[in-house]
Amino acid sequence: ITLWRISRNRWIACFFIGVITALVAALIDIGVHYSKDIKFNWILKYLISKCDEEQRGTTSGCMWTVMIAWIAYNCILVTIASCLVIFVAPIAGGSGIPQIKCYLNGIAIPEVVRPQQIFFYVTSNKKIIAEFGVACSVGGGLAAGKEGPMIHSGAVVGAGVSQGKSYSLGIDFGIFKEFRNDRERRDFVSAGAAAGVAAAFGAPIGGVLFSLEEGASFWNQNLTWRMFLSSMISSFTVNCILGWFNGRSGWLSWNGLANFGVFENKDYNVWEIPIFLLIGIIGGVLGALFNYLNTRLTEFRKTYVNSKFGRLFECLLVAAVSAFLAFLTIFAVDDCQPIGRNPTATSTQINQMWCRKGEYSAVASLFFQNPEESVKSLFHSPINSFGVPTLIIFAIEYFLLTLWTFGIAVPSGVFIPAILTGAAWGRLFGIYVERLFPSVTGIDPGKYALAGAAAQLGGVVRMTISLTAIIMEATKDITFGLPIMLVLMITKWVGDMFNEGLYDSHIDLAEVPILGWNPPKMSRNILADKVMRRDVVALERRERVSRIVEILKTTLHHGFPVVDRIEESVTQTLPDYGRLKGYILRTQLFKLLENRVFDEEHASESIPIDFSECQDDDDQNSQIDQLGLSSYDESCWLNIEPFMHPHPHRVPLNTSLPFIFRLFRGLGLRYLFVVNDDNKLRGVITRKDVARFREKRRNREYQVDELYISQ
Amino acid sequence: ITLWRISRNRWIACFFIGVITALVAALIDIGVHYSKDIKFNWILKYLISKCDEEQRGTTSGCMWTVMIAWIAYNCILVTIASCLVIFVAPIAGGSGIPQIKCYLNGIAIPEVVRPQQIFFYVTSNKKIIAEFGVACSVGGGLAAGKEGPMIHSGAVVGAGVSQGKSYSLGIDFGIFKEFRNDRERRDFVSAGAAAGVAAAFGAPIGGVLFSLEEGASFWNQNLTWRMFLSSMISSFTVNCILGWFNGRSGWLSWNGLANFGVFENKDYNVWEIPIFLLIGIIGGVLGALFNYLNTRLTEFRKTYVNSKFGRLFECLLVAAVSAFLAFLTIFAVDDCQPIGRNPTATSTQINQMWCRKGEYSAVASLFFQNPEESVKSLFHSPINSFGVPTLIIFAIEYFLLTLWTFGIAVPSGVFIPAILTGAAWGRLFGIYVERLFPSVTGIDPGKYALAGAAAQLGGVVRMTISLTAIIMEATKDITFGLPIMLVLMITKWVGDMFNEGLYDSHIDLAEVPILGWNPPKMSRNILADKVMRRDVVALERRERVSRIVEILKTTLHHGFPVVDRIEESVTQTLPDYGRLKGYILRTQLFKLLENRVFDEEHASESIPIDFSECQDDDDQNSQIDQLGLSSYDESCWLNIEPFMHPHPHRVPLNTSLPFIFRLFRGLGLRYLFVVNDDNKLRGVITRKDVARFREKRRNREYQVDELYISQ
Incomplete structure (x- = not known):
């Protein structure tokens, strides 16, 4: 029950x-x-x-x-x-x-x-x-x-x-x-x-x-x-x-926050496939460029912009430059369109800007909307709603702004900016395709804007199947599933030739030992002996309370192996451990101490203790002193055997790295003990130890590097 | 490279x-x-x-x-x-x-x-x-x-x-x-x-x-x-x-074989959610009923219809009855509709049947189309295209026919028939909802037909996330994703209260030891000692060729553990094995024999042998004699050590079943060796041994049963 x-x-x-x-x-x-x-x-x-x-007649000012x-x-x-x-x-x-x-x-x-x-x-x-x-x-x-x-x-x-x-x-x-x-x-x-x-x-x-x-x-x-x-x-x-x-309570077709609208014209043709592939290649290259530049920028930031006020100042600078650039572009690019040409654009008074009455600035309609709205108009507005210079300048500016924004100290996602950038250059691409094949009807630059958005985003984050599903669901459309998949696939291939995805780069920059999907190639000759750490702290099955308290105080390990015998080693500084018998968590030991399950001579018959909360990672470290263990308590014995996990994961000394990797990856392990031929404990492998080994490809040759990872 | x-x-x-x-x-x-x-x-x-x-004027005949x-x-x-x-x-x-x-x-x-x-x-x-x-x-x-x-x-x-x-x-x-x-x-x-x-x-x-x-x-x-x-x-x-x-080469919006068409009216309202849930419950119950009856029928078939001609006869019977029933229904149910009322139905001459000129039989249009077409018309035709009796009779008949058909000796899927059955009763449901709430506009029985189809299919096969995706993609629609998910979720819950999915039932009937998603509950006290098989055939690291040949001839094992020493046991019939040193595949041994990597006295220095094809499961069993090993060859020694896998998966004797289960499931193992505290081989666990243990729930109490599985 x-x-x-x-x-x-x-x-x-x-x-x-x-x-x-x-x-x-x-x-x-x-x-x-x-x-x-x-x-x-x-x-x-x-x-x-x-x-x-004030100034009716004279514009600007x-x-x-x-x-x-x-x-x-x-x-x-x-x-x-x-x-x-x-x-x-x-x-x-x-x-x-x-x-x-x-x-x-x-x-x-x-x-x-x-x-x-x-x-x-x-x-x-x-x-x-x-x-x-x-x-x-x-x-x-x-x-x-x-x-x-x-x-x-x-x-x-x-x-x-x-x-x-x-x-x-x-x-x-x-x-x-x-x-x-x-x-x-x-x-x-x-x-x-x-x-x-x-x-x-x-x-x-x-x-x-x-x-x-x-x-x-x-x-x-x-x-x-x-x-x-x-x-x-x-x-x-x-x-x-x-x-x-939005005043339509009850009706559920309103769909998510990032609603990219529905495409009217849903057909595409076989001969458009190569064009989509080309968009994929462009997206891969641009995404790789983005990641490269952003990584460099992040490194620069880590070195030079690390004070709190420096970071705050950078944010303000980005905000000011973003706004200023938008104004400057609107002022500089003369892309006035008659109101009504683009039914999807909201033609408010603001968008008029430096345009004449009855017209609106296409640039302003891009900059002065929420990004989602801009994406929508890039996807769905008629073919001549945006001028070519508008799109070029917007794409470049937004690319650079996104680059600068990702990594400053505000909560910010890269999804929508990348989609917007991609939609802009994708639409541009679509306009040129239309000019190249003027005889073919049915070319909708919105389709290419969608493909461009997928390509740019895919090039930056390098997600594949989930991104396809997300884009398909966000556009509420399945017909374009195939081209989007193709674009994302090509994008990932092209991008992966240059560098990793943005998130992976940032993880690498943070020096986090993340495990990849597959073990590093050519690592078969690296054995457990080399991977493991020898400085294990183990317990015997019956331990003196004073030793446990000392270990809990001096180490931060998550858990401890239990062996049948610990002897001083003659050759090494580390003790010589006996056979591996079990594993006990730090929190479990703590609970045992708290409940004083001690005995002076004999093993206490297992008192039922509720360990249900014991896997919690709470930091109970500081509280050991608060247990108030008397010196009499500390001279007692604690019988660990009834409480320990009796068969922790173990491998022999000659286990290869790929084998160990698969154990960690497949079972989600945190630790793995290494035993010798007699089942005696020789070392421990943690996730970090495995993640140290990374493959590098140099001219089609794989090589395994050992990273230095801060402890 | x-x-x-x-x-x-x-x-x-x-x-x-x-x-x-x-x-x-x-x-x-x-x-x-x-x-x-x-x-x-x-x-x-x-x-x-x-x-x-011939008979202008007089109908029928x-x-x-x-x-x-x-x-x-x-x-x-x-x-x-x-x-x-x-x-x-x-x-x-x-x-x-x-x-x-x-x-x-x-x-x-x-x-x-x-x-x-x-x-x-x-x-x-x-x-x-x-x-x-x-x-x-x-x-x-x-x-x-x-x-x-x-x-x-x-x-x-x-x-x-x-x-x-x-x-x-x-x-x-x-x-x-x-x-x-x-x-x-x-x-x-x-x-x-x-x-x-x-x-x-x-x-x-x-x-x-x-x-x-x-x-x-x-x-x-x-x-x-x-x-x-x-x-x-x-x-x-x-x-x-x-x-x-279909003559539209180039245009790619034609979508798959089972094309269920696109819904015009894509909105639904919050108050419709409970109706969808109700459909889910009905689907769960009907699906469970279907599975129960089909399982009984399959058991009956296994016992009584097992000759080849019996099976052929059953197929013919099913075919004849299906066709006869269709005719009978068309004759009996008088559901004539004026041509043009249902724009999605193909109004050929055939569908006229017993109806007057200018009308067609709605029943005939269901029975006389390919199932996919029928599904389409149930989903998309206007509200009054099908009479209530038509739908009731069609749903019941199709349910029974599907029940009978699944399992006869023809290639046949259950997807489309289940969808068709579900669409019929779902549409019926929709018509009644419309009658109950006549004041509400926008009730489209097609929506309920879709929900019914999802519910019936989900109730039968009990798939969840993949089925949602399939239905969404087949209807090219995302808006109905949520109700479909809800329906499938309820359906699975309701259905699982009664029995398993159809495929799982059939797997059970075939007594196949399939591993579930999770280890059987309450199996923590079942240890490796009980799960394992003791009759292991092991090799030493240097083995006489004659023994290897004999083992290859007398056993069918996929591979053999290698231990450091084999001694006759004093107490048991099985020998007493030494420490586990490695594992070698049957095919590898075969290859070694084929290449005659023997030595008379010393260990041969490892001759490079290409094992790349050695994991192939080909049945090379019969060919041992064809190797033409002379009696001199058979007196030689084979040094296995350089060729074996040096660190096979192993667990101690006190390992619990859930732990073993997770190893098999997470790593996709085929075998697992059980060693004692001294690392000596004591037994082997195969997938089959793990799959023997099944959980059964009796009145909210879980219990683990051990199945008998034919070897």
């Missing part, structure tokens, strides 16, 4: 993960909506109409006042976002996807990625950051999307809900205690990430695939099905809330 | 798997098309017009001639299909999905499932069967779909292409030799199955998810990506060929 309850609770937890993620997403969206509202409808409208009144107001407003919002990140929760900076990737891969290294505890227990703070921060950075006109951080929020919600408590809020609801261990939490984080994607793009299947592609190494039907529930509920809730917010 | 070549070849193989699967699928489709053409346009049209001439011709034609086609299955390739019967499931799960038990060699090397024969057989059974008017067998064909193509040879054709192309081992072949079979789904439903993402859900236990990005290529190419090729066949 307990098992049944646990299994039911998993579903309940996933349901709430979906709902809460959706709430967060909807709040962010509404925040963005209002910040846009304030900016356009209150500030700018007022100023422009004032300008109109007072427009610069508008620009100042615009820049100032953007800077204020970005300052809020940036301060939240820098001073409250540094982990909320960036898109958060690399962090989720690391976490799902099983990494929990305090000093390299942010401490796991901070990462996942800041739940409430983090959520606030994500909400306000993202809304601010998108509202602040940065070349940033709200989708990446939304995925991160989803993951955080997943961790928070499943644990049923929040450290930073100091609340423990006392529910879901059975999920307070590593494995379960990781499953819920995957579910949360899936829910985040589902909320961001209205793509439940894409969300599940995203979680699988980026994180889970083991396909488990039940887990996948629960992830599916989360993402489904999340999409559904977002649709409900936004449907209600 | 070799690694690079292998990796490139994998992609090439996947490309061809996609293309060939698509060719097979397109051929089947074209076959079905022509068989329909012959039936309707030649035979029936001729007869009906003759009837018209001569119609019975038409019926006889109809039944005769169907029986001839079904006889062909059935003979192909019964006399040429028995494995082609049924949908083939259970077999693929078993294969991907890692089962290869000669006597229980069909021999693996026959299963996968009949490639060419099998393909012919699948093509003609499926075309015949669908053309023959059975309640059968062409989709299930197409998935099977895909898998067979995957196996065939990747091995680069065909046993039954006796051709060895000499390519892809590096893929001739278990692991690689299994990967290609998944890719083939995905391509099959993609071809059948125009659902590339659904195909990949299907392969993952039904087969792969380990999510590998590269493998998934290759599967994706296969299914993409497959969809694409099918679209090209069928586009060309």
Whole structure:
């Protein structure tokens, strides 16, 4: 009956993960909506109409006042976002996807990625950051999307809900205690990430695939099905809330936050396939270039921009430059279109800018909308809505702005900016294709804009199957599935010739030992003997309490092997361990001490102790002294045998690295003991030890490098 | 450079798997098309017009001639299909999905499932069967779909292409030799199955998810990506060929074989959700009922219908009854509709039947189309196109016919029949909802038909995420994704309360030891000691050739453990083995004997031997005598040590069953050695030994049963 309850609770937890993620997403969206509202409808409208009144007849002039107001407003919002990140929760900076990737891969290294505890227990703070921060950075006109951080929020919600408590809020609801261990939490984080994607793009299947592609190494039907529930509920809730917010409550066809609209003309022809392939190649090259430049920039930032105020200043600079550049472009590029030519563009007073009455500036309609709206108009507006120079300049500027924005200390995603950049050059491409083949009807530059968007995004993040699903779901269309797949496939091939995906580069920069999909090639001659660490701290089956206390105080290991005999070694400084008998977690030892399961002479008959919470990674380190163990207690013996895990994973000394790698990857291990031929403990291999070995390809020759990884 | 070549070849193989699967699928489709053409346009049209001439004025009468011709034609086609299955390739019967499931799960038990060699090397024969057989059974008017067998064909193509040879054709192309081992072949079979789904439903993402859900236990990005290529190419090729066949060459929006058409009215409302849930519950119950009855029927068949002619007779009976029932229903149910009311129905002369001029029989339009067309009209025709009695009778009849058809000796899938049944009762449901809420506009019974189809199919096969994707892709629609997911989720929950999915039931009936997703609950106290088999045949590191020959002759084991010392045991009949040192495959030993790597006294210094083909499962058993080993040869020694795998997977005696289960599931193991505390070999655990343990739930209490499995 307990098992049944646990299994039911998993579903309940996933349901709430979906709902809460959706709430967060909807709040962010509404925040963005209002910040846009304030900016356009209150500030700018007022100023422009004032300008109109004052200087009727003479254009420009007072427009610069508008620009100042615009820049100032953007800077204020970005300052809020940036301060939240820098001073409250540094982990909320960036898109958060690399962090989720690391976490799902099983990494929990305090000093390299942010401490796991901070990462996942800041739940409430983090959520606030994500909400306000993202809304601010998108509202602040940065070349940033709200989708990446939304995925991160989803993951955080997943961790928070499943644990049923929040450290930073100091609340423990006392529910879901059975999920307070590593494995379960990781499953819920995957579910949360899936829910985040589902909320961001209205793509439940894409969300599940995203979680699988980026994180889970083991396909488990039940887990996948629960992830599916989360993402489904999340999409559904977002649709409900936004449907209600937009005054169409009840109707559920409103689809996600990033709604790219539906294509009218859904056909494509065989001869267009090579064109799509070409777009894929361009996307691969541009994506690789983006990643290369952004990596260099991040390195530069790590070296020179590391003070808090330096980072804040950079954010402000980016905000100001973004806004200024937009104005400058609108001023410089003369692309005035008669109102009504493009039915999808919102032709507000603002877009008029330096154009005549009855016309609007196509450039302004790109810069002065939320990025999602701009994507929509690039996808769906008629062929002559945008001039060629507009598209060229917009694509280049947005590429550079995105490059600069990704990595500054605000919550910002790279999805939407990359899509926007790609849509711009894709549309440009489409216009030229149309000029090349003027006799062929049915060329819709929107199709090429979609392909370009997929190519640019694919080139940057190098996701494949999940990205296809996300784009298909976000455009609510399946017909273009095939070309999108082709584009993404080519893009990944081309991009991988140059460098890794953006997220992987950032993970590498952080020196995180993430395990890849396959063991490094040509590593068959590296044996366990070389991979393992010899400085193991082991326990005997009956240990003196004083020794246990000392070990708990002096080491930070997550658990300890138990051997049948420890002898001083004659040759080495490390003791000579006997046969491996078991494994006991640090938290279990702590619990045993707390309950004083000691005996003076004989082994105590196993007192039932509830270890249900013992896999929790809580930092109970500092509390050893608080147990108040007397010196009499410390002279007692503790019989570990009844409590230990009796058959930990072990391999012989001559095991090869690929074999070890597959054990870690396939079983999600954290440790592996190395024994000799007599089953005597000789060393331990952790995930980090395996991840040190990386393959490098030099002129088609593979080689294995051993990385230095900070401890 | 070799690694690079292998990796490139994998992609090439996947490309061809996609293309060939698509060719097979397109051929089947074209076959079905022509068989329909012959039936309707030649035979029936001729007869009906003759009837018209003879008996102008008096209805009926001569119609019975038409019926006889109809039944005769169907029986001839079904006889062909059935003979192909019964006399040429028995494995082609049924949908083939259970077999693929078993294969991907890692089962290869000669006597229980069909021999693996026959299963996968009949490639060419099998393909012919699948093509003609499926075309015949669908053309023959059975309640059968062409989709299930197409998935099977895909898998067979995957196996065939990747091995680069065909046993039954006796051709060895000499390519892809590096893929001739278990692991690689299994990967290609998944890719083939995905391509099959993609071809059948125009659902590339659904195909990949299907392969993952039904087969792969380990999510590998590269493998998934290759599967994706296969299914993409497959969809694409099918679209090209069928586009060309239907005279629209070049345009690629034609989508798969099972094209369910596009919904016009895509909105749904929150208050409709409970209705969808109700449909889910009904689907779960009906699906469970279907599975229960079909399982009983299959048991009955196993006992009483086991002669070849008995099976052939059953097929003919089913064909005749199906055709007769259709006629009877058309005659009995008076649902004449004016032509033009339903724009989606094809109003040919045939559908007129017993109706007046200018009208057509709605019943006939359901029975006298290919099932896919019927599904389309149930989904998309206007609300009053079908009378209530028509739908009730059609749903019941089709349910029963499908029940009877699934399991007879023709290639037949359950997908389309289940969808058709579900669409019929779903539409019925929709009509009643419309009558209940007459004031609400926008109720489209087609929506409910879609939900019903999903529910019925989900209730029968119990697939979840992949089925959602398939339905979404087959209807080219994403808006209904959420309700479909909800329906499938409820359906699975309800259905699982009663019994397993249809495929799993059939696997159980075949007594195949398939491993589930999770270890049986409450099995923590079952230790390796109890699971393992003690009758291990081991080798020493240096072994006399005569002993090896004898072992190869007397056992059928796939491989042998190598220990450091074998001693006669004083207490037991089995020898007392020393420390586990390695593992050597049967094929490797064979190769060593073939190359006569013997020495009289000293260990031969390792002669390089190419084992690249050695993981092939070919039955080289009979050939031992052909090696022509002299008695001098047999007195030599063979030094196994340089050739063996030096660190096979091992666990101690006290390992628990869940731990062992996870090793098998996570790493895809075939064997696991059990050693004692001194690392001495004590037993071996195979997949079969693990699969013997099944959980049973009795009144919320879990219990582990040990199955008897035939060796």
